[in-house]
Amino acid sequence: MTELVLSISLRELCQYEELTEQLIVEVVEHGIARPLAGHNSGDWVFDTTSVHWLRKAVRLHADLEIDWVAVAMVIDLLQKNEALQRQNQHFEQQLKRFRDG
Amino acid sequence: MDFKDYYKILGVPPDADSKAIKTAYRKLARKYHPDVNPDEGAEDKFKEVAEAYEVLKDAGRRAEYDELRQYGGASRSGGFEPPPGWQGSGGFSGAGGGHFEGDFSDFFNSIFGGAGPDPRRQRSGFRGQDAEIEMPIFLEETVEETSKLVEYLIPVIENGQMKEVKKSLRVKIPAGVQDGERIRLKGQGGAGHGEAANGDLYLHIRLVPHPLFDVEGHNLVVTVPLAPWEAALGAKITVPTLTGKIHLTVAANSQAGQRLRIKGKGLATKTGRGDLFALLKIVMPPSVNSEARALWESLSEKAGFDPRAQWGN
Numbered sequence: 299m300t301e302l303v304l305s306i307s308l309r310e311l312c313q314y315e316e317l318t319e320q321l322i323v324e325v326v327e328h329g330i331a332r333p334l335a336g337h338n339s340g341d342w343v344f345d346t347t348s349v350h351w352l353r354k355a356v357r358l359h360a361d362l363e364i365d366w367v368a369v370a371m372v373i374d375l376l377q378k379n380e381a382l383q384r385q386n387q388h389f390e391q392q393l394k395r396f397r398d399g
Numbered sequence: 400m401d402f403k404d405y406y407k408i409l410g411v412p413p414d415a416d417s418k419a420i421k422t423a424y425r426k427l428a429r430k431y432h433p434d435v436n437p438d439e440g441a442e443d444k445f446k447e448v449a450e451a452y453e454v455l456k457d458a459g460r461r462a463e464y465d466e467l468r469q470y471g472g473a474s475r476s477g478g479f480e481p482p483p484g485w486q487g488s489g490g491f492s493g494a495g496g497g498h499f500e501g502d503f504s505d506f507f508n509s510i511f512g513g514a515g516p517d518p519r520r521q522r523s524g525f526r527g528q529d530a531e532i533e534m535p536i537f538l539e540e541t542v543e544e545t546s547k548l549v550e551y552l553i554p555v556i557e558n559g560q561m562k563e564v565k566k567s568l569r570v571k572i573p574a575g576v577q578d579g580e581r582i583r584l585k586g587q588g589g590a591g592h593g594e595a596a597n598g599d600l601y602l603h604i605r606l607v608p609h610p611l612f613d614v615e616g617h618n619l620v621v622t623v624p625l626a627p628w629e630a631a632l633g634a635k636i637t638v639p640t641l642t643g644k645i646h647l648t649v650a651a652n653s654q655a656g657q658r659l660r661i662k663g664k665g666l667a668t669k670t671g672r673g674d675l676f677a678l679l680k681i682v683m684p685p686s687v688n689s690e691a692r693a694l695w696e697s698l699s700e701k702a703g704f705d706p707r708a709q710w711g712n
Contacts, residue, residue: 303583314526314599346581346601350531354434361449362428363421372435384578391613395622396680 305334306349308342317356328370330355351377403506405451405464413465417456424452450503460511467510527589527598528554534602536576538609538619539641542667544574549602553589570602575667578606578614611639617673618665620658624682625649638677640664647677655681 312319323339325331331352333342344352351373359369406413409423428449429435433442454460532551540547549570552563568587576582581601588598606614613620623638633651637644638661647659658676665673687695 303585304580306583314529346583347579349583350581350601358432358434361432361445363425376435380579388613388615391608392620392622392678395613 303346305343305345308333308336308339308344311344311349311352315353315356321356322352324366325352325355328366330366330370330373400505400509402468403447403451403504404468405454408447408451409455413468417458420452420455424448424456428452446503450507453503454507454511464510525592526595527591529598529601530588531581531601531603533605534572534582535605535607536572537607538612538614538666540572541576541606542574542641545572546570547572549600551600553598553600555590556592568600572602572604575617575669576604577617577666578604580604612641612675614666615676617668619673619675620678621675622680623647623649623677624680625653627681627683630654630679630681638675640675641666649679653679655679 306314308319308322311317311322319339322331322342326333326339326342331344331348333348334345336342354376355369355373358364358372359366364372406415409415409420409427411419411423415423428445431441431445431448433445436445454464530551530553532549534547534549536545536547547570548567550565550567552565555562555564566587568584570582570584572582581603584600584602586597587600591597611621613622619641621638621640623636625634625636629636629649630653631651633653634649636647636649638647640661641664645661645664647661649659657679659679661675661677663672664675667673684691
């Protein structure tokens with residue numbers, strides 16, 4: 299059976315994404331990704347959704363040539379936008395149920 | 400192969416200085432970056448812009464490109480071929496760490512010799528690509544662990560050629576998965592090269608909209624239509640849940656928009672179950688006969704109710 303996991307360790311992240319630990323620490327310090335567990339950076343474990351945002355952050359940092367503060371703002375707004383879109387869809391659906399027979 | 404006019408792509412004149420090129424690139428990159436622009440075609444546009452910038456930001460590559468451009472590439476109508484014996488500086492290995500670099504056009508590769516394998520990756524092969532696919536899940540499937548067949552395409556390099564290969568896989572989706580969650584399947588992405596590991600597969604969970612239930616976190620909402628007299632007099636009704644039906648008592652004088660909580664009939668969570676809310680809605684009969692009409696008339700005379708009393712006169 300396939301091994302199914304909902305988390306990824308710092309070491310795996312560095313290895314897979316070819317990122318340095320220092321860079322990930324920086325991303326975490328800017329609040330872009332939050333470790334689920336681990337006191338020291340070496341023990342950090344991330345959920346798989348964090349990885350998605352971390353990748354986005356690294357791409358934006360490199361491709362748009364913007365600093366981490368700006369990346370953190372962009373990610374924050376993207377996340378808020380995603381949440382609002384989901385909420386809006388939810389309300390529209392509810393309204394439709396109320397209107398339609 | 401078409402000649403690519405990198406200056407045109409960035410919207411700068413051919414004598415633009417490096418600062419103008421950088422500004423133009425940043426502006427277009429912000430607009431088309433696929434991480435901020437979900438529109439179809441944005442990613443291709445961004446790749447084109449990134450490729451143009453990759454060439455024009457580097458004085459050496461820009462000089463080579465300008466030479467080719469002079470050679471006539473830009474004015475030819477019948478496609479572009481590099482001059483016979485053209486040897487670009489070659490050995491280009493993308494710098495900077497952006498994730499779209501290296502994915503350049505044939506035109507770029509014919510001039511600069513291709514991105515080439517990253518030297519870091521050559522030591523013991525390189526890890527396979529990660530893949531992400533959308534995984535639609537029905538609400539009913541989240542209540543208990545379910546087994547799903549996943550089919551997806553992954554890129555494989557065979558004899559130096561990139562090919563897409565179909566893979567299928569049976570996956571156990573744990574109970575209580577949530578919309579937007581990502582599940583990582585170790586080693587099920589693209590095949591690794593040499594001794595390197597396979598990439599991972601990420602399943603992006605999307606809950607399929609349900610004809611009856613709406614999702615609010617771990618709770619579900621079912622909109623329950625009531626006849627006006629059911630709302631007035633109270634009623635015992637049957638309400639659907641994800642796993643069957645239950646009886647529900649609606650109190651007399653219930654209002655539209657009121658929510659009745661049915662404990663433990665929501666979505667599964669890691670620790671138990673959320674709740675189901677019955678959201679009341681009052682529905683008028685589509686038509687009434689004369690007898691019913693007379694009853695409504697008599698009610699309107701006797702009820703003594705002004706729903707707009709708060710508006711004043």
